[in-house]
Amino acid sequence: MKTYLMDNLNTGANSLRKLGQNFCCNxxxxxxxxxxxxxxxxxxxxxxxQTKGSDTEVNLVQRLSEVFMKKNPDVSIAVTGGGSGTGIAxxxxxxxxxxxxxxxxxxxxxxxxxxxxxxxxxxxFATDGLALITNQSLPVESLTLEKVAKIxxxxxxxxxEIGGLDLQxxxxxxxxxxxxxxxxxxxxxxxxxxxxxxMMNGTAQIVEAVKQDRAGIGYVGIGYVVDDQGKxxxxxxxxxxxxxxxxxxxxxxxxxxxxxxxxxxxxPLYQYTNGIPRGKIKEFIQFELSPEGQxxxxxxxxxxxxxxxxxANRRLGIIK
Amino acid sequence: MNFxxxxxxxxxxxxxxxxxxVVVLLTGIFLMLFFNGLKTFxxxxxxxxxxxxxxxxxxYGEPSYGILSMxxxxxxxxxxxxxxxxxxxxGTAAYIADIASPKIRETLKPIIEILAGIPSVAIGFLGIVxxxxxxxxxxxxxxxxxxxxxxILLAVxxxxxxxxxxxxxxxxxxRDYKEASYALGASRWTTLVRVTLPAxxxxxxxxxxxxxxxxxxxxxxxxxxxxxxxxxxxxxxDSVRTITATIAIELGEVPYGTAHYYALFAIGAVLxxxxxxxxxxxxxxxxxxxxxxx
Numbered sequence: 001m002k003t004y005l006m007d008n009l010n011t012g013a014n015s016l017r018k019l020g021q022n023f024c025c026n027x028x029x030x031x032x033x034x035x036x037x038x039x040x041x042x043x044x045x046x047x048x049x050q051t052k053g054s055d056t057e058v059n060l061v062q063r064l065s066e067v068f069m070k071k072n073p074d075v076s077i078a079v080t081g082g083g084s085g086t087g088i089a090x091x092x093x094x095x096x097x098x099x100x101x102x103x104x105x106x107x108x109x110x111x112x113x114x115x116x117x118x119x120x121x122x123x124x125f126a127t128d129g130l131a132l133i134t135n136q137s138l139p140v141e142s143l144t145l146e147k148v149a150k151i152x153x154x155x156x157x158x159x160x161e162i163g164g165l166d167l168q169x170x171x172x173x174x175x176x177x178x179x180x181x182x183x184x185x186x187x188x189x190x191x192x193x194x195x196x197x198x199m200m201n202g203t204a205q206i207v208e209a210v211k212q213d214r215a216g217i218g219y220v221g222i223g224y225v226v227d228d229q230g231k232x233x234x235x236x237x238x239x240x241x242x243x244x245x246x247x248x249x250x251x252x253x254x255x256x257x258x259x260x261x262x263x264x265x266x267x268p269l270y271q272y273t274n275g276i277p278r279g280k281i282k283e284f285i286q287f288e289l290s291p292e293g294q295x296x297x298x299x300x301x302x303x304x305x306x307x308x309x310x311x312a313n314r315r316l317g318i319i320k
Numbered sequence: 321m322n323f324x325x326x327x328x329x330x331x332x333x334x335x336x337x338x339x340x341x342v343v344v345l346l347t348g349i350f351l352m353l354f355f356n357g358l359k360t361f362x363x364x365x366x367x368x369x370x371x372x373x374x375x376x377x378x379x380y381g382e383p384s385y386g387i388l389s390m391x392x393x394x395x396x397x398x399x400x401x402x403x404x405x406x407x408x409x410x411g412t413a414a415y416i417a418d419i420a421s422p423k424i425r426e427t428l429k430p431i432i433e434i435l436a437g438i439p440s441v442a443i444g445f446l447g448i449v450x451x452x453x454x455x456x457x458x459x460x461x462x463x464x465x466x467x468x469x470x471x472i473l474l475a476v477x478x479x480x481x482x483x484x485x486x487x488x489x490x491x492x493x494x495r496d497y498k499e500a501s502y503a504l505g506a507s508r509w510t511t512l513v514r515v516t517l518p519a520x521x522x523x524x525x526x527x528x529x530x531x532x533x534x535x536x537x538x539x540x541x542x543x544x545x546x547x548x549x550x551x552x553x554x555x556x557x558d559s560v561r562t563i564t565a566t567i568a569i570e571l572g573e574v575p576y577g578t579a580h581y582y583a584l585f586a587i588g589a590v591l592x593x594x595x596x597x598x599x600x601x602x603x604x605x606x607x608x609x610x611x612x613x614x
Contacts, residue, residue: 016451033497055407072330081497085571085572085573086573088573088574089572089573108575109575112575112576167462168462170462175569176377176378176547176569176570176573177569177570177572177573182378183381186380188513189380190380191380191381192376192379192380192381193380194551195374195549195550195551196549196551197546197567198463198465198547198549198559199547199548199549199550199551199561200547201543201544201548201569205448205544206444208448208449209448209452209463209465211461212449212452212453212463212464213456213462215463216462216463222495235526
C-alpha cells in the first residue's frame with residue numbers, strides 16, 4: 001500500500017509539475033517578450049526528470065531526489081514505481097529519463113531498446129540485501145539457503161519439517177513484473193516457484209501479509225523492514241541465513257555482512273538512462289554516488305555501492 | 321424547403337452514426353482481441369491453452385500457457401460475489417422501493433451511491449488489512465487472501481448497481497397490481513413476493529447481470545485481495561488468480577510480439593466472450609419472461 005500511495009501521490013505531483021511546466025513555459029514566453037522590450041533579464045525555466053520502475057527503489061530514489069531538489073531548486077524529479085519491468089518498458093518507449101531497476105536488463109529488452117533508438121546505460125547506485133521475513137510468532141530463527149529454495153519451490157510445505165510448529169507454510173512473493181521476483185528465483189530458488197505462492201502487488205503488501213499470517217514467509221528488500229533507527233518493524237522477524245550447512249547463520253541487519261558478501265542474498269540496484277547521462281540527470285546520479293548520497297542510502301536501510309560496482313560507474317565517465 | 325430537407329437528412333445521418341458507433345467500437349475491440357489472440361496458437365497448442373491448468377509464461381524452465389485455473393478462479397469469485405450480493409441487493413431494493421418511509425429512502429439512496437464511488441484500490445486495501453485477517457480468524461486459516469475474501473469485496477462493489485437498478489424496476493411496477501392484490505386480501509409480504517417482485521423480474525435480472533459484469537471485470541480489488549497464486553483453486557479458502565489480475569500484472573512488462581504477448585490478448589478475448597455470454601443469457605431470460613407475461 002505504501003508504494004500505492006507513493007505512486008498515486010507521485011502521479012499527482014507529476015500532473016501538478018506538468019501544470020507548473022506549462023505555467024513556466026508561459027512564464028518564459030512572457031519573460032522573453034519583456035526582455036525583448038529591453039526591460040527585464042532573468043534566468044528562467046526548470047528541468048524536470050522522470051524516474052520510473054522498481055518498487056524496491058521507489059522510496060529510496062524519492063528520498064535521494066528530495067535532498068537533491070532542495071539543493072537544486074530549479075530541478076524537479078518525479079519518482080514512480082510499478083516494478084522494474086515497467087520502468088524498463090518506459091525507458092524503451094522513451095517515457096522516462098531514468099528507469100529504476102532491481103535487475104539487469106535482459107538481452108531481449110536491450111535489443112528492443114536499440115531498435116527503438118534508445119541506448120541503455122547501466123548505473124549501479126546502491127546495493128540491496130534481500131531479507132527473508134516471517135511472522136514474529138514463528139519460532140524459526142535461521143535457515144540454510146538450500147532450505148529456503150526448497151520452501152519456495154514447494155518441496156517443504158510444513159514448518160514442522162524444519163523445526164517449527166505443525167503449520168502449512170504460506171509463501172508470499174512478488175509478481176512476475178518485479179525485478180525482485182526474477183532475482184530471487186535466479187539467485188536462490190533456482191527453479192520455478194511453487195504454484196501456491198501468493199503473488200503480492202508490491203513489497204509493502206508482502207510485509208503487511210506476513211505480519212498477519214503466522215505461517216507466512218516472504219522475501220523483501222531490507223529497506224522495507226527497518227525503520228528510521230535501523231530497527232526491525234514490529235510483528236516481523238528477519239531470518240538469519242546460512243550459506244552452507246557448516247557455516248554460521250548471518251543476519252542482513254548488520255551492514256558489514258552485506259558489504260563483505262557474508263550475507264548471501266544481495267544484489268546491485270540499477271538505474272538505466274538513455275545514453276551516458278548529461279546535464280541535470282548526470283548531476284543527480286553524481287549526487288547519488290557522492291558520499292552524501294551513499295550516506296542517505298545507508299540511512300534508508302540499503303547498502304552503499306560495492307567498490308567493484310563503483311569502478312564500473314567510474315569507467316562510464318560519470319564520476320571521477 | 322430544400323434546405324429543410326437537407327437538414328433533416330443531416331440530422332438523421334448524425335443520429336444514425338451515433339447509434340451505430342457503439343456497434344463499431346464493440347466489433348473493433350473484439351476483432352483486435354480475437355486476431356491478436358489467434359496468433360498465440362502459432363506457438364501454443366489449442367488444447368494446452370484451454371485445458372492446461374498452469375499459467376506461467378515467464379517460467380524458470382519451460383513456459384506454460386494453460387488458462388483453465390484462471391477461468392475457474394474468475395467464475396468462482398464472481399459466483400461467490402453473486403451468492404452474497406443478489407439476496408442482499410434485492411432485499412435492500414425491495415425495502416427501499418416498497419417498504420421504507422420516504423425519509424428513510426431519501427437517506428439510504430445517497431449512501432448507496434457513495435458506496436459506488438469508493439475506488440477499487442481502497443476496497444482492495446481494506447481486503448488486505450481488515451477483511452482478509454477477519455476471514456482468516458473466523459475460519460481458522462493462516463491467511464485470508466483467498467477467493468472468499470475476493471467474493472465478499474466484489475459483492476460490496478456490485479451491490480450499488482444491483483440495488484439501484486432493481487429499485488427502479490420495483491418502483492416501476494404499476495400501483496394497480498399491488499392494489500388489486502391487497503383488494504383480494506393478500507398481506508403486504510405476499511404482495512411483495514408474489515406480485516411486485518415477479519412483475520419487476522426483467523429489471524431485477526438486468527440488475528443482476530450488470531452486477532455480474534461489474535464483478536467479472538473488476539481488476540484492482542481481486543489483484544490485491546486474493547493472493548494471485550497460480551495453482552488451481554480447490555475451494556473458497558484457496559488463493560485465486562483471475563483473468564483480469566493476470567492481464568493487469570503481465571501486460572505492463574511483456575515483450576512485444578511474443579507468444580506471451582498474444583496469449584494475453586487471447587485471455588482478454590476469453591474474458592470478453594464470458595461477459596458476452598452473461599449478457600446474452602440475460603437478454604434471452606428477460607425476453608422469454610416478457611413473452612410468457614403477455
